[in-house]
Amino acid sequence: MSDLTSAGAAVGGAPVGGDGPLADQPAVGGKERSASLWADARRQLVRDPVFMIASLYILVVGSMAAFPKLWTSQDPRACSTDRSRISPSWDHPFGFDILGCDYYSHAIYGARPSMIIAIMATGSMVLIGGSLGLLAGYYGGWVDTIVSRVMDIFLSLPFLLGAIVFLTVIKRQNEFTIAMVLFLLTWPVIARIIRGSVISSKDLDYVHAARAVGARNGRIMFRHILPNAIAPMLVYATIVLGSFVAAEATLTFLGVGLQPPAQSWGIMISVHQVYFLEDPWLLLFPCGLLVGTVLSFILMGDALRDALDPKFR
Amino acid sequence: MGRYVIRRLLQFIPTVLGTMFLLHYLTSLAIQFSGNPVRALFGDRTPPPALLEALTERLGYGDACLDQRGNPCFGLFFDRLQAIFLHFDFGVNLRQQLPVTQLVADALPFTLKLLVIAILFEAVIGIAAGVWAGLRGGSFADYAVKISTVFVISVPIFVLGLVVREFVGVKFGNVLRAQDWIPDVISVGVVTPGFKADYPFASLIIPGMVLGAVSLATTARLTRTSIMENIRADYVRTARAKGLSNRRVIGVHTLRNSLIPVITFLGVDIGAAMAGAVVTETIFNVPGIGRLVTLSARSGEAPVVIGVVTMLVLVVLLANLLVDILYAVLDPRIRYE
């Protein structure tokens, strides 16, 4: 639940900063100003050790997901029950799991589904949620009313409960369906952020000026308004990647996510939870990887927010 | 005030209908794309067609619209609404043919206790930590709260639950249980790896604290920011200029304003905690609503899952409504808008 129910609560309920400090950031100036904002942010981020360590960690996990062969030559499916639960050794740094499969390679291959789900869900959330937020904020009026009402309805369905219902009924629990349900239940959060920042930058002088010289709506939206909304969106998307990694593991743990022959950290934890006391490493390795990934995404998001928000300078 | 409440009530109705329709449409879509959920009850066996049809019909999945992909099935939706609001009927479970309302009524007391413990825990500890950190901005206390909240947020609750269950409930519990002088309420009741029927309250304390832990961090953080914003406010300066004691300046003039967003968050969090109870109850084997959802989901009892979640969603929405009204009670600026 630390996944989205908390992120959802943190974001859905306005208090904690869904439309946080960034959404209403004073969107100053035109292109020059934003160019320097990004340059400043980059400079500050490179000098931030927390951000650098977190992104290094994500790079490692990302390469595990993209090229598992780079990290291990073992096949996680080559199992033999007589090796069940053998402790870590030099050749098998994470030992063997209950079925006698190499645990290290399972952990490496387990990164992929988490990352795929998180990226698919976040990508569609940014694209579709972002566009709806942009339209609602820019056109206002009845477009805004309809989109906002629909957002309210989606947000009032607690994420975890909605996901359990959908995944129970659909029965086909794979990367795609999990990503879909994550996206479906959380897109309003990003739409809300974009809508807020569009509304606040819509009335800026240079936007009026662009309109006065006859720029088309599309041009105003993409050249003048969207750039201001990118910063808060980027911050939130980074944090949400972490939440989705946690969400996948939680759903899998509850038995409505990925199912066993598949490999994922959630499955590793869920299958081995009863062996915690005898063979703690069976849980500590996947838990450590999972928590590290979530933490890194959150820290990156925090660092990004600090770097991109002029108020923190 | 009265007008505000009425307006909120009028906004409440479409939200309830919309949320229920969303839930309905999601399940309809899932059925349309993946086939009859009743089949899942038989596992790998192929049921006799007559039995399958009878069950399908009885559970309300016989409607033709469920075969057409994308069809919103309005007819089915209105039937469901009617069943829920006129007959308080949320469906039945397949194995014992018990009504969902009955199952929920049996499980409710455990979940309620769990929620009360969780909310109390996060409110008391979270607000205290937040106030402490907020009044000492930039100090060690402030820093400690900031760092620990990031860590708590990034540990998924099921990981936290597992670790607590094994380390505290089992390992630490074994140590306590070996000591004779510790009363059983503590060594067997409180420090336990799972719910015990003999200690219906004591054995829920640790699960409740785990449930409250995640929002505890958010509560503390929110209180901290809110205090730090308000402590520099002009009206706090006025309160000082009025010659009031420090205790009154902080305790009445600063806290009252600072806690408005916190209390709102706690109210909204009841909904989140209800969803979180699904995880906590599963880990600690508490026979509450959350475990009912998980067990039904694992055994493919889709009608029970849908029924229970519909009921929970109604409760969450109602809680949100009450929070909005509470907000207006606390902040006169909202009331008179």
Place this chain on the structure above:
Amino acid sequence: MSTDVNVKMDALPGLDPNALPLQVKNLQVEFRTRNGIARAVNGVSFDVRAGETRAILGESGCGKSVTAQAIMGILDSPPGFVTGGEILYRGVDLLKLSEAERRKVRANKIAMIFQDALSALNPVFTVGFQLAEMFRKHRGMSRQDSKARAIELLDLVKIPAAKQRVNEYPHQFSGGMRQRVMIAMALALDPEVLIADEPTTALDVTVQAQIMALLAELQRERNMGLVLITHDMGVVADVADRISVMYAGRVIEEAGVDDIYASPAHPYTKGLLESIPRLDLKGQELSAIKGLPPALTNIPPGCAFNPRCRYAQDVCRKDPAPPLFQVTPSRTAACHFWKEVKDDE
């Protein structure tokens, strides 16, 4: 809260009923920030007699509000610290009192009203609660009695329908009415000195005049000392008896109101007066003081005003800053060339 109840001010050590109600001597306040130490108030002295209005005049950032907050003892600390000087109430140095004793002086003897009454009143309590609080906590009165007193106070500051409005919240009042509530609150305990920090800046011109008239009337009735902090030369001319002009944390000229308007003896005061639009000079270019006031972390050596001053010579650019020269027995000016300035034109 028993300490607040029934304050007997005779308890203050060294209280002299014949001494001035407020006397500030060589006050020093600094702000310790990350960007260095800002000397916000640097040796300010002035006094107020009973029934007199003392104006403190200056641009924003010159230290006048900080002076007021230091007198009240409500500086945000950190970063603000009083590092020297004396603040005397009837001969008692407030800076030497304990916090509990100091609190008894606040509101009881010296009270303050603020610029923005909307943010200075607590939004979540009724106006009546905030007024009654004064009587309940300082005088130990019951809820009912203190509420009755709150209504009387609202009547006193001429708020119509006081009985109903006492139960309303600050945001339900108009700007002028809110400032009246602030005044009522400040006067609740019959203070001997009232500090008004830009009391009319946030208001419309017509409302400004009403509020100033109300303040003047209440001051006369109660023979109260008034410290009026403002940047508005127009307001000062109407109500003030004596004026202290502040610049970069110092008093640079101190005189009776007529003297200052007739013949300012400091180039800064002169600049301020020349920048007021005047009907009789219609058509002529309005002269403004060129440049900006210095940052308090970076005050120029010598006279702080020298970079903007048309009279400045080498002596003005060297430390120490010019002291207050006695212009006449009743007025002073901190300028080496006060004679030239005064006699110019």
